[in-house]
Amino acid sequence: MTIKKQLRxxxxxxxxxxxxxxxxxxxxxxxxxxxIGAGGHGKVLADIVCAQDHxxxxxxxxxxxxxxxxxxxxxxxxxxxxxxDFLKSDIDCFIVAIGNNxxxxxxYNQLSSLFEPAVIIHxxxxxxxxxxxxxxxxxxxxxxxxxxxxxxxxxxxxxGVIIDxxxxxxxxxxxxxxxxxxxxxxxxxxxxxxVGEIVSPFSTFDSNE
Numbered sequence: 209m210t211i212k213k214q215l216r217x218x219x220x221x222x223x224x225x226x227x228x229x230x231x232x233x234x235x236x237x238x239x240x241x242x243x244i245g246a247g248g249h250g251k252v253l254a255d256i257v258c259a260q261d262h263x264x265x266x267x268x269x270x271x272x273x274x275x276x277x278x279x280x281x282x283x284x285x286x287x288x289x290x291x292x293d294f295l296k297s298d299i300d301c302f303i304v305a306i307g308n309n310x311x312x313x314x315x316y317n318q319l320s321s322l323f324e325p326a327v328i329i330h331x332x333x334x335x336x337x338x339x340x341x342x343x344x345x346x347x348x349x350x351x352x353x354x355x356x357x358x359x360x361x362x363x364x365x366x367x368g369v370i371i372d373x374x375x376x377x378x379x380x381x382x383x384x385x386x387x388x389x390x391x392x393x394x395x396x397x398x399x400x401x402x403v404g405e406i407v408s409p410f411s412t413f414d415s416n417e
Contacts, residue, residue: 238264241326242286242295244315245305246270249364251280253305253346256330263301263326289315293322301326303346304362309398313380316344316362325361342379360397372409 241263243250250268257265267286268279277285287295302323306312316325325344329335333347336354341347342361352370353359359371360379371377371389378397383389387401390409398415407413 238262239300239324239326240264240266240298241301241303242266242292242299242323243268243303243305244270244289244292244319246273246277246279246285247305249307250305252348253303253328254280254283256328256346256348257303259331260329266299269295292319296322299323303328303344307364307382309380309382309400312362312364312382313398316380320344336373354391378415 241257243253243265246268254265257263265283267283269287269289269292270285271289273285275285275287279285300323302319303326304312304315306315327341327343327345329341329347330349330351332349333351334353335341336357338356339353340358342359342363344362345359345365347353347365348367350368351365353365354371354373356373357371357375357377359365359377360381362380363377364382365371366383366385366387368386369383369389372391374392375389376394378395378399380398381395382400384401384403384405386404387407389395389407390411392409393407393411394413395407396414399413400416401407
């Protein structure tokens, strides 16, 4: 159902006094999401999921915290990581909240056969025209991805990162807070940048893992 049709349906329900049922239907349409990793990065992603309002956040899965542990606001650890397959019938999507590229890649590949990788983008971020963002990638607040750039799968685009136009970013890349990536640059998979790192235009960087 398109947004226009949804709004028209809500309008009709308002006239008929059925708004509550229609809002429940719209809530059901949002895919159920689980966050893998209940540390600080997981908390940040939970805030973004709520701000984005595209998915229904169920809670967290973690390798060490006990089930039932409160992580942020009303969200808790709902299952241990080694038992995540028990959630297969209840969860549609996942996102990995792990900073280490190698570990994030391993978990991402393990879970991609069970759930759909989500794409999480904070509403304050600016995404240019003809930008492609791969599955499992997260774009944190106040980031900018300019026109015709390509971002691979399972990347972490941290707060305040700027990726200029016509860049190519591989899979499982981690850009530190405030990194600046000059135009026409090519960043290979598994690359990590430090906080505030500056990459000059037309640069090529291999993995540093």
